[in-house]
Amino acid sequence: MKFIADGMLGKLTRWLRILGHNVKYSNKLDDPQLVMVAKKEGRILLTRDLGLYQQATAKGVDTFYLKGQTEEERLAELAKRFAIKLDVDMTVSRCPKCNARVKLIPKERVVSRIEKNTFNHYNEFWECPKCEQVYWQGAHWTRIRKVLKDAMESLMEIRDEKKK
Secondary structure (H helix, E strand, O other): OEEEEOOOOHHHHHHHHHOOOEEEEOOOOOHHHHHHHHHHHOOEEEEOOHHHHHHHHHOOOOEEEOOOOOHHHHHHHHHHHHOOOOOOOOOOOEOOOOOOEOEEEOHHHHOOOOOHHHHHHOOOEEEOOOOOOEEOOOOOHHHHHHHHHHHHHHHHHHHHHHHO
């Protein structure tokens, strides 16, 4: 499943990439360009712009209008609609910056590119083969896990409301 996100969804784009989804994003594309790229590349257009949603739908583009106010709510909406798993699997994770698949890299190959303290405290590192950004599951992963946990709770609330 491939997505294209409008300019209002930069943070969500990064989350989806971390979760392993191919998401094209540019805040420089206007509405007609977003619609054209979505149609040409077979991508699902994600938007918070009702006008863009209506325009894309009228042109036969698979489009999803996000109503959630927070990243957690938006992730929950997407998880419900597209059966997206709300946990990170580094074997499929993509670079949040450029969308390329990250690859496990031997610790010794990152020694000159990260802080000494980071090198001493962590053993697993991933690198983006395109932009060469190095990633590891550091202290920021507490926040990542919390956002995904909250998104899962939002998803459960959505499902519970539908049952009523």
